[in-house]
Amino acid sequence: MLNRFILNIFSDRIKAIDKLKKEPDKKQEEIFHSLIKSGKNTEYGLKYNFKNIRNFEDFRNNVPISDYSALRPYIERMRKGENNILWNTPVKWFAKSSGTTAGKSKFIPVSNECLHKCHFSGGKDVTLQYLLNNPDSKLLLGKSLTLGGSRRIDEFSSKIRYGDLSAIMIHNSPWYVEFARTPAKKIALMPDFDQKTLAIAKHSSKRNVISFAGVPSWNLVLMNRILEYTGKRHLNELWPDLEVFFHGGVAFGPYVEQFKRIIPSEKMCYMETYNASEGFFAFQDSQSDDSMLLLADNSIFFEFMPMTELSKPFPKTRTISEVEEGVNYAMVITTNAGLWRYLIGDTVKFTSLYPHKIKITGRTAHYINVFGEELIVGNVEEALEKTCSGMGVIISEYTVAPIFMNETRNGGHEWLIEFDTYPENIELFADALDNAICSVNSDYEAKRFHNITLSRLTVTVLPRGTFIKWMESKGKLGGQNKIPRLSNSREYADQLLRIN
Numbered sequence: 001m002l003n004r005f006i007l008n009i010f011s012d013r014i015k016a017i018d019k020l021k022k023e024p025d026k027k028q029e030e031i032f033h034s035l036i037k038s039g040k041n042t043e044y045g046l047k048y049n050f051k052n053i054r055n056f057e058d059f060r061n062n063v064p065i066s067d068y069s070a071l072r073p074y075i076e077r078m079r080k081g082e083n084n085i086l087w088n089t090p091v092k093w094f095a096k097s098s099g100t101t102a103g104k105s106k107f108i109p110v111s112n113e114c115l116h117k118c119h120f121s122g123g124k125d126v127t128l129q130y131l132l133n134n135p136d137s138k139l140l141l142g143k144s145l146t147l148g149g150s151r152r153i154d155e156f157s158s159k160i161r162y163g164d165l166s167a168i169m170i171h172n173s174p175w176y177v178e179f180a181r182t183p184a185k186k187i188a189l190m191p192d193f194d195q196k197t198l199a200i201a202k203h204s205s206k207r208n209v210i211s212f213a214g215v216p217s218w219n220l221v222l223m224n225r226i227l228e229y230t231g232k233r234h235l236n237e238l239w240p241d242l243e244v245f246f247h248g249g250v251a252f253g254p255y256v257e258q259f260k261r262i263i264p265s266e267k268m269c270y271m272e273t274y275n276a277s278e279g280f281f282a283f284q285d286s287q288s289d290d291s292m293l294l295l296a297d298n299s300i301f302f303e304f305m306p307m308t309e310l311s312k313p314f315p316k317t318r319t320i321s322e323v324e325e326g327v328n329y330a331m332v333i334t335t336n337a338g339l340w341r342y343l344i345g346d347t348v349k350f351t352s353l354y355p356h357k358i359k360i361t362g363r364t365a366h367y368i369n370v371f372g373e374e375l376i377v378g379n380v381e382e383a384l385e386k387t388c389s390g391m392g393v394i395i396s397e398y399t400v401a402p403i404f405m406n407e408t409r410n411g412g413h414e415w416l417i418e419f420d421t422y423p424e425n426i427e428l429f430a431d432a433l434d435n436a437i438c439s440v441n442s443d444y445e446a447k448r449f450h451n452i453t454l455s456r457l458t459v460t461v462l463p464r465g466t467f468i469k470w471m472e473s474k475g476k477l478g479g480q481n482k483i484p485r486l487s488n489s490r491e492y493a494d495q496l497l498r499i500n
Contacts, residue, residue: 002140003131010128016297017125021355024296025321032056032301035334043085044074044340056319065305065315065332065341068106074338075107081157086338087111093172094162095277107162108277114337115172117299119165122280125295126246126273129285134269138241142210143182146170147200147222150191163189165277166214182207193477197222201229209239215249216259217397217483221468223262235263248273250482251360251377253385257394258420274360278344279335282358291357296320299336304329307347310364325350328376330364347376366486370402371411371453373444375437377485383436391429394421397467400486401493403458412455416496418462430459462496469499 007014020027036059040050048063064070074085075094083090086109093115094107110119131137149164151171163171170181170188178185183203190196205226212219223235232238242263252272259270274282274292279300282292296302302320307328309315317332331346333339345365348358362377369375380400388395396418403412415433423429434456438445447453471477484492 003135003137006140007128007131010124013125014128014132017129017293020295020297021293024294024354024356025319027297028301028320031297031299032059032334035299035301035336038088038336039086039338039340041084042088042338044338048340059341060303060317063341065317065343066339067343067345071339071342075109078109078338079107079157079160079162081159086340087336089113091337092160093168094160095165095168096162097165097277106277108165109337109339110165110168110277111337113299114279114335115168117336118279119169119275120173122273122275122283122295122298123169125298126271126283129283130244130246130269130271133285133287134243137243139210139244140180142208142241143204144180144211144213145182145200145204145207145209146188146212147197147214147219148188150189152191165275182209193472197225198229201226205230205238208241210241211244211246212242213246215482216245216247216252216255217250218477219245219247220255220258220262220396227262234261236265243267244269244271246271246273248275251381253381254395254398256385257388258396261394261420274358276344276346278333278337278339278342281331281333289351289357291351291359294320294356294358296356301334303332303334303341304348305332305343306330307364320356323350323353323356325353328361328378347378349378362486363484366484368400368402368413368486368488370404370488371447373441373447373454375400375413375441375444375486379437379441379444380485382440383433386436386439387429387433391423391432392421393419393423393429396420396464397483399484399492399496401490402488403455404490410451410453410455413457414493415457415459416462416493417459418464418467420464422461426459426461430457433457433459460497466496466499470496473499 036050036053039045053059053062078085078091079094089111091109091111093110095110097106097108148166148170151161151163151167167189170185183200187196187199187203190199200222230238235242247270269287272284272292280295280298282294284290285293303317304323305315305317307330310330326349328347328349331344331348333342333344345363347361347364349361351357351359367376398415398417401414403414405411438448467483471481
């Protein structure tokens with residue numbers, strides 16, 4: 001009854017999503033003109049003459065594609081309290097996001113419009129879709145356990161705050177959400193990750209948890225902490241009605257088997273969302289299809305840059321009406337928080353058009369192409385899943401680094417892996433993984449031919465807990481911090497090897 005009541009209340013939105021699947025280009029055009037109108041009198045809009053932009057071609061020809069370094073001077077002024085710089089309303093929140101474990105942190109502007117018309121609206125769409133797919137769900141009868149980050153006062157101004165996106169959303173969420181969420185806001189926003197997970201275990205183990213939401217890697221840490229605290233073997237003993245995990249932030253494939261072990265329930269659902277610091281972009285709308293529906297009406301204007309254009313001085317991009325299936329694109333966004341033609345750093349490919357559905361294939365900065373192998377995260381995840389499922393192996397975490405050529409050896413790749421369930425023979429596992437990569441990446445296969453350029457990959461087994469110690473050493477526990485999967489350097493690998 002409750003589910004039907006909620007779906008009836010939001011029936012107009014449900015119809016709008018159905019229409020969006022057929023006519024996303026019309027909504028994108030509306031959003032484009034609305035964003036240009038909002039930005040035309042900002043400092044950035046005046047600099048690039050937004051007043052004379054009439055269509056996308058004008059926009060593409062006059063406004064440069066930007067990364068964070070290009071927008072940083074504007075954002076730092078906004079953090080000091082200056083208004084009308086990138087956006088026409090005051091921005092008081094900034095999502096702190098490093099994207100990787102290295103480099104200077106990014107502070108992504110989160111305007112009030114972005115918070116409510118993008119992030120919160122996207123979360124509402126996910127809930128509605130889940131209830132549509134699961135009409136007998138108990139989701140609204142229990143609690144959603146959300147592992148958030150932390151917030152703090154920005155050092156530039158007492159009126160400006162920053163934190164993980166999850167923390168910003170928890171802090172600003174409507175009052176009625178508190179009744180549906182656990183733990184209490186005070187616990188959810190604790191800055192110390194270890195203290196927070198213990199506090200959540202004590203607090204939330206007494207609640208009727210129906211769903212989890214957050215990044216898979218950090219939620220696994222939390223779940224194991226809860227099991228340790230309660231003495232339960234798996235989470236269904238503690239929460240028999242647990243039914244769904246809304247996940248995002250990192251690829252779910254490497255964590256599937258670990259979740260199945262902790263939650264051994266056939267009714268458990270997993271629903272992927274694409275909610276980055278910059279905006280809520282997409283969500284999985286079907287349990288039978290692991291690709292995600294692009295939210296083309298969520299206040300964001302999308303462009304897609306073929307990866308072949310990435311290094312060009314004047315790269316060409318495509319609108320949603322111009323994209324093709326199966327092509328690897330770098331995603332470029334314009335948001336209602338003042339990110340103009342912003343290269344977000346993620347790569348995606350379309351699995352279908354009308355409806356426009358995507359899969360995240362990796363990061364523009366996370367790949368290995370030291371020897372011309374052009375290995376991307378999507379290749380790695382596919383090969384790893386194939387190998388692990390075939391050999392009954394479960395991996396906790398991993399990263400891959402190049403082994404550089406010298407006088408006595410060819411190049412290669414070193415896989416640094418934490419196993420949850422170990423292979424019986426590590427060399428056979430390495431053989432199988434190497435063959436699997438060859439099957440999904442023809443460039444890698446060509447370089448492996450007769451070991452002329454690349455030798456077979458090597459697997460280095462790391463003790464359990466190594467990646468957690470590494471992240472902790474960088475102050476990157478919890479939140480939306482991610483472990484980089486691929487790198488063209490050995491920086492991450494050498495740091496990990498020094499831990500033990």
